[in-house]
Amino acid sequence: MLRRMFILSGLFLLLGSFASAKVTQLDYKATFGIFGTVGTIKNRLTENAETYEIDTKVTLAGLAKVLMGGQTEHYVSKGHIKDGLMVSDFYQMTSKKRNKKVIKEYHIDHQKKSVRKRVRKWRKEKLVEDRTETLKFYAEDDLLTLYFNLGHAVKQKQKGKTYLFKSVGLEKQKGEVKITVPDDVQVVDYKKDLGQDGKIYAKAFIHQKNFRKKKGDILLSVAQDGFINRSVIKDILFYGDAKLTRIK
Secondary structure (H helix, E strand, O other): OHHHHHHHHHHOOOOOOOOOOEEEEEEEEEEEHHHOEEEEEEEEEEEOOOEEEEEEEEEEOHHHHHHOOOOEEEEEEEEEEEOOEEEEEEEEEEEEEOOEEEEEEEEEEOOOOEEEEEEEEEEOOEEEEEEEEEOOOOOOEEHHHHHHOHHHHHOOOOOOEEEEEEEEOOHHHOOEEEEEEOOOOOHHHHHHHHOOOOOEEEEEEOOOHHHHHHOOEEEEEEOOOOOEEEEEEOOOOOOOOEEEEEOO
């Protein structure tokens, strides 16, 4: 469960590197109910007028590190800029735990509107699986750009409505992500969990059976600079809230 919470948390984080480009560093602290602080997420975004790169690293701490065998997660997104938004061309997810490593790569062909996925698994540094498939859906976003683009996409939407977005990396739900923009009455409840300083508030729905009590709702607050400031997954089974708070 902690691994899934961190993967989702890592969904909200963004950032990368190019010479002569603008570089932004964002760091977050993750807390999880009765466990307290369970890790950090460091993100770097490098962008210019035409391209971007996002680099996100998730590191566990304390009891979570022990329970998860020192597992680390690394996410990379590379692509181009279109109408002021990031459009993914390549997305990679790397997970390491003890003597196991898994790398998932997504190559997005926007002309053919297709996505090729490659999965490789190692055990004791020996490659034990290498398979490639074409996804049954196409998307311009990956999990990092989905949340990075959120502030721009949501501010153009009508309040009190739910909208459908698509992202690679969410094959179990056919890439579909439902995002709700609260109306002026609903936003009062969002502010109780996310604070009063958000420029934009939203709720994303992710299919995860561990979150079935609250249907996988992830509450999000976007700061004045357009980056995710806080996120909360409410009441995960018996463990309490999973929270992500920007510290830099």
